[in-house]
Amino acid sequence: MRIAMIGTGYVGLVSGACFSDFGHEVVCVDKDARKIELLHQNVMPIYEPGLAELVASNVKAGRLSFTTDLAEGVRDADAVFIAVGTPSRRGDGHADLSYVYAAAREIAENLTGPSVIVTKSTVPVGTGDEVERIIAEVAPTSGAKVVSNPEFLREGAAIEDFKRPDRVVVGTDDEDARQVMRDIYRPLSLNQGAPLLFTGRRTSELIKYAANAFLAVKITFINEIADLCESVGADVQEVSRGIGMDNRIGGKFLHAGPGYGGSCFPKDTLALLKTAADNETPLRIVEATVQVNDNRKRAMGRKVIKAMGGDAHGKTVAVLGLTFKPNTDDMRDAPSLSVIAALQDAGATVRAYDPEGVEQARPMLPGVEFSASPYAAAEGADALVIVTEWDEFRALDLGRMAKTLRTPLLVDLRNIYPAAEAERAGLELVSVGKPRKG
Ligand code: NAD
Structure with missing residues (x-):
């Protein structure tokens, strides 16, 4: 052909x-x-x-x-x-x-x-x-x-x-x-x-939007459950496992994190809502999803500030991972953009490292310093924040990180690191949807 x-x-x-x-x-x-x-x-x-x-x-x-x-x-x-x-x-x-x-x-x-x-x-x-x-x-x-x-x-x-x-x-x-x-x-x-x-042509067109909206709902659902976990002392990763083993639910797209971003979910959920409104058939679950997700991205910036004691002025935050997901250079609607904006608005200096995304990220992130490695980003910083779970962030030398940072604080927005590992390395760990210490 x-x-x-x-x-x-x-x-x-x-x-x-x-x-x-x-x-x-x-x-x-x-x-x-x-x-x-x-x-x-x-x-x-x-x-x-x-x-x-x-x-x-x-x-x-x-x-x-x-x-x-x-x-x-x-x-x-x-x-x-x-x-x-x-x-x-x-x-x-x-x-x-x-x-x-x-x-x-x-x-x-x-x-x-x-x-x-x-x-x-x-x-x-x-x-x-x-x-x-x-x-x-x-x-x-x-x-x-x-x-x-x-x-x-x-x-x-x-x-x-x-x-x-x-x-x-x-x-x-x-x-x-x-x-x-x-x-x-x-x-x-x-x-x-x-x-x-x-299928028919119109049905096929709708299948794509319905699929993306459903996935966005699934992510947002587990993100809200993660917030509840933090309030009641439960562990969202175990909740995900426990519900995902039910075949009717399925284990994928149940990873709590900083909210969905990227070139598809944000724009496609919005476009679907417009189609729904034009046809006077509101999709309230998708409406709520869009709203919750929008709020969440900036809320993750506030989570970091809270972990630093509530004041970001004069502090330096090292951000690992800028692209909306690993293994791409795509920065469209990446959660890192909102997280970093919230930190900068609160008076923090942001230093960032990403394996592939810097070329696209640079013009989108004025005021951010870009580093050549995770350790260079962490040098003298008051917090280390993992925003995107690139493989190379899964085996960081946490002991070295604890010494490189000014304040040994790791905010892991992708739940890569278990508490025990961070603790052994001398890092205070803040995760998503985990029971609080003490
Ligand atoms: P993109 O922006 O990376 O690429 C679009 C390309 O089209 C650009 O290179 C642009 O120069 C070119 N272009 C625009 N008008 C043209 C014209 N008249 N003639 C020739 N070239 C033209 O976009 P993308 O991420 O590849 O997405 C494309 C479509 O696929 C979108 O509708 C998107 O929603 C959908 N989609 C994207 C993904 C994804 O993961 N990126 C997944 C599924 C579906």
């Missing part, structure tokens, strides 16, 4: 590289000439484990190429995937669909034959109808079909997720389009038996 991937970001680049690895011929298109230039030099514009090797091998095999010229990518394509961004529209939280519609128009102008146009971007219910209308207006005789195929990969494990998904959702009622999608995903179903779930 010949595939064009419009948008070469976290989703488009991984999807394009994986499709080419399945044996398809893939052209990845992006308007951002800098990204395409980097890719031509085999430099990845994003950090994602395994991606550089996957891209290099498929470029070498002649199945994967990059261009800024959409017409070149779309020419003779069996399927054109739209994987452009759908950020929150400034001001009102609706999904900004201008990139999707601009891409649809440009695709329609350059179609050379019947093709399947596949929306991989996360888009509100009804967007496929509008894409179809645009294609019909610009290219009335093209015979193109519009399909929804939302993406569920997670940054940091994106290749594995793409190649071994729990399911692939395809929304279309058109049998020819279904067949094209079966052919595209066949290598996947042959190898792993990953189910292809066919």
